[in-house]
Amino acid sequence: MIDIHSHILPCVDDGSQSLEESLAMARAAVDDGIRQIIATPHHANGRYDNPAGGVVKSVASLNEELRREGIELEVLTGQEIRVYGNLVEDWLGQLLLPLHRSSYLLIELPTGDVPKHLPDLIHELRVMQLIPIIAHPERNQVLLNNPKRLQELVELGALGQVTSHSLNGVFGKKIQEVSLQMCKSNLIHFVASDAHNLTSRSFGLTNAYHVIEGKIGKDMADYFKRNAQAIVEGSRIEAKPLVKATKKRFFFW
Template sequence: MIQFFKNLFGDSAPLEESFSALGVDMHSHILPGIDDGSESLERSLELVQAMKDFGYRKLIMTPHIMSDFYKNTPEIIRGKLDLLRQAVQEAGIEIELGCAAEYYLDEGFLEKLENNEELLTFGDKYLLFETSFLNEPLNLREAIFMMRSKGYKPVLAHPERYTYFYGKFDALAALREQGVLFQPNLNSLTGYYSPGAKDYAERLIEEGLVDFLGSDTHGLKHTASLQKVLSSKYLSKALALPLRNNLL
């Protein structure tokens, strides 16, 4: 089928027909009314259906946890998951749903680590975290050490989007040597966020420095852009790497 489209449309044809090779999306903001993602249960159902149509068999949804803005807790997140699971079942959408969280690296996050509070992880104690896009946190390496010392496997969300690493790719790559796993966003491959993010996402793939791919879906604008990702040659290159999505 893929070859048929290539013969018919040439280079503009999709290189991949779906994201079924990934199987599992481990970064999204689809749970309703909990952060800057889906604002309602109805919109969440639309997004789940869209992801199902893309070939995903499982969604691990990861609401923001930020001390100043999104004061979510494991209890709040699990409650929203239960609500969405029931709605998905009633709608007859066959897909597995799970949850974790995307932790913002701030003092509140470090306090949670120090106090051994419950942190929401996925898979083999994978802990998804992010930082400021503009300024490198002074405690970045301290936080990485703390996560690992507590038995977590830190996963840096969208490493290609941190502008403080632009022009310093080796410094970004060095984090992986410290035990950090990398999860670029699929939509970075279309230039959705910025040309710089696209360049860094492609370079991470070229260098084989990708462990997970995530949709980071917040709304229908992101699922619309995902359609364009299927035409990216770098998606095919990324899928040839030993990604961990399908092991979740």
């Protein structure tokens, strides 16, 4: 399997806090069936800045350690980029990284709201032939309570990534149910771990795919796996047509 969202790089954000922890996470990823993993350290979220150059070096050095330890996991470059004012300028200034060498950027919203300029940003990125993937929309309060807002963003050309633990029920019943509903409505295009450590936020990707197979079907699980593969291969991902909620009918007597 391929995991497109993780905090496996040591000492760069609130993910792994040491090389030893990164190696332990790598072993756990392999045990979970992951063979390639994109390192997506937080960037520009107000607490952490991880511009492109540093991420590339850190990924190269972690891959070297993995080879030395005989751990069969390949780490690829990426960032989890907070939506911020200078995002486009910083892309042009080569401070930002796509997922591996693709045209897809993993973008993060604040937890409490959806920035007003997000539709404009999605449009601008699409004009530049870049495709934003919204990281864990089910963990954003606005989108959780009103998935129609996510539908609007997807209609503008964004994609969605759900987090394995949301599907696994770790963040509660409501997030689990909304996550499944977002998947069924084709608002989600990827499943990823967003692993931060081996305790509270580990991988759980195999289990998440089992949840999807059980609740939605194997076709949907295979679709998500193919899309993660496409990111790594540099091919275009498949986006199923949106399933829009049917309007409730009200009868007045």
